[in-house]
Amino acid sequence: MFSTTNLLRGLAVGGALLGMAAPHAQAQTPDRKTAISANVGLLQYRGNMGTDFWDRSEPDLEVGGGGAITRYLSPSWDVAVLGYYETYKFSSEVRAGDNFEARIGMVDLGFKLKMNNGKILKEEARIQPYLMGGGGFFLSNSKGRANGQDFFNQIRRPEVFGLAGIRVRLSDVVSLDLTTSQHYPFTERVDNLYGSPDDKLYDRFLLHQAGITVALGQAKDADGDGVSDKKDKCPGTPAGVAVDPNGCPLDKDGDGVPDYQDKCPDVKGLAALQGCPDRDGDGVTDADDACPDTPGKAELKGCPDADNDGVIDQNDKCPGTPAGVQVDANGCPLDRDGDGVPDYQDRCPNRPGPASNKGCPEIKAEARKVLNEATRYINFEFNKARLLPSSYPKLQELVRIMNEYPDYSLSIAGHTDNVGADDYNLRLSYDRAAAARTYMLSQGLAPERIESRGYGETKPIATNATKAGQALNRRVDFDPFLPGDPNPAETKYGPAPTISELQKTPTGRPSAGKAPVKKAPAKKAPAKRK
Structure with missing residues (x-):
């Protein structure tokens, strides 16, 4: 009881x-x-x-x-x-x-x-x-x-x-x-x-x-950190990592990066930088940042480069260099030929020349005279595009000049008088210019340096009413030009006409006025018309 x-x-x-x-x-x-x-x-x-x-x-x-x-x-x-x-x-x-x-x-x-x-x-x-x-x-x-x-x-x-x-x-x-x-x-x-x-x-x-x-029984503790799985707010903690009462890894500096992953465990930092600080917010830790108070680039150890030329601002003697321009160790544009014209503005970066000629060597007066007068020495068989052997010496001289000035290209433009059908004359003028080009190529000139075209009877320089005038109009012009410059023939005469254009005009002849100038590609002539 x-x-x-x-x-x-x-x-x-x-x-x-x-x-x-x-x-x-x-x-x-x-x-x-x-x-x-x-x-x-x-x-x-x-x-x-x-x-x-x-x-x-x-x-x-x-x-x-x-x-x-x-x-x-x-x-x-x-x-x-x-x-x-x-x-x-x-x-x-x-x-x-x-x-x-x-x-x-x-x-x-x-x-x-x-x-x-x-x-x-x-x-x-x-x-x-x-x-x-x-x-x-x-x-x-x-x-x-x-x-x-x-x-x-x-x-x-x-x-x-x-x-x-x-x-x-x-x-x-x-x-x-x-x-x-x-x-x-x-x-x-x-x-x-x-x-x-x-x-x-x-x-x-x-x-x-x-x-x-x-x-x-025993409380489950899958990660072995001493805190049961039920209470563990950070399951899966690696073995040996010190944890708090909630089972989460210790974080002494309170930056959200646990000490065992924190490369700067005593200083509050950023998770993206493994717990290290970054005062200027440029993504480079202060310890690795050569310019810790100025935002910069990681590849430049955190220092700024306003013109993006790869040289930090404090060492850049030519700030403001255009984007993409190659520079030297001082941040100044490269000038390989030392002519005072930086490569990015130099049409001839491997040979010195005056700025007035875009950094290219100027063609000497005697060579330019040969080019200007060459048309008088280029002759063809009657009514054909076959060169007479008397033309070869002059063409060889032109090849020598072009080899002396390797940065230049050459424009060859053929012309005829007005005797005969318009479309025939146009073909003949082109074929004669092409024949001159072919001969010069056979002498070793690169194809991309020579362009030929024909204007037929559309661009006379004298009257066709006389034999003397017709003789002057039957000609082949030779004009050198720098890469990036418009083709001189287009500058003087406009684009070369086509047979279809001739057929569209009431008289069968295009206007004698100049056509709008088209800029030719640098150092490469367009493909020949057949």
Whole structure:
């Protein structure tokens, strides 16, 4: 016989001592899924002989003991196997002298619905209400007197139960459980009386219990940092890395870069720079920045280069160099031939020449005279594009001049008088210019340096009314020009006409006025017309 008050006081003290013994463990959770419980309790009966449900009039009550093994399923559900044993006595309130004494055991399987599931209450809440339901077996040896007759019954019957409980978390491993459950064994033989005025089919029992629950096992710590996976806010921390109580790597300077990855662990910096500072924000750490207070380029050790020529501003003697221009170590444009004209403006960067001639050597007066007068010495067979041998010396002289001035190109333009059909004259003028070009190519000149074209009878320099004038109009012009300059023939005469253009004009002849000038490609003549 025990006092209920003394019973509960003893359970509380015992639970507190167990809690102090394992202060760092985790109560039943995904980390520690199994728990065992030890309980003391008392039964209360209701049946044909009467009831003592919720009756506290007795100063001393019979108590029993039990236990449970519980397994964590999810934040909301656990499954438990429960057992309880008690010797219970009851004297009838209906018929004097009737009574029974039963040694009662119950073994049940129950499913527990927890309120501390993270939705209603936090999983680590100190007060944790729950409900449980299930069923199992009711075992009893019952003896006594019913309706004036003695009886002795051995009972082995199924039962169902429902339970409400509160768990008080005393520590991270130990909890105090207070529960009340109602059990329905499928029998009326406990009191050996059958039937009742209120048509209750079975004897029923209330079971009030208080107990201590201890969670078993070790908390999971996948990354081995000493912080359980449940509490670890930084799972997967590399082995050997120092962590804080939340399992996150230490970050002494508070810059968001953990110390083990921080190349500057004592100075707040940027994650993009592995925790190192960058005062001027140019992406180069201060320790590597030769100009730490002025934004610059990484390839120039953090120093600025306003004109993007690869020479930092503080060393650049020619700031403002145009983009893409090659420069020397001082940031000044290259001048390979040393003529004072930078290469990017020099039409002849490998040979010196005056700025007035775009950095190219000027053709000497005697050579230019030969070029200007060469037309008088170039002769063809009558009405054909075949050169007369008398033309060869002059053409060879022109080749020598072109070899002396390798940066220049040569324009050859053929012309005729107005005798004959317009389209025939146009073809003839082109073929004669082409014949001169072919001969000069045979003497070793590069094809891209010579361009030939024909103007037919469209650009006379004298009247065609006289034989002398016609002779002057039958000519081949030779004009040198620098790369990038317009073709001199186009400058003087305009674009060379085509046969289709001749056919479009009413007279069969284009206007004698100059056509708009087109700029010829540098150092490359257009393909010959056939």
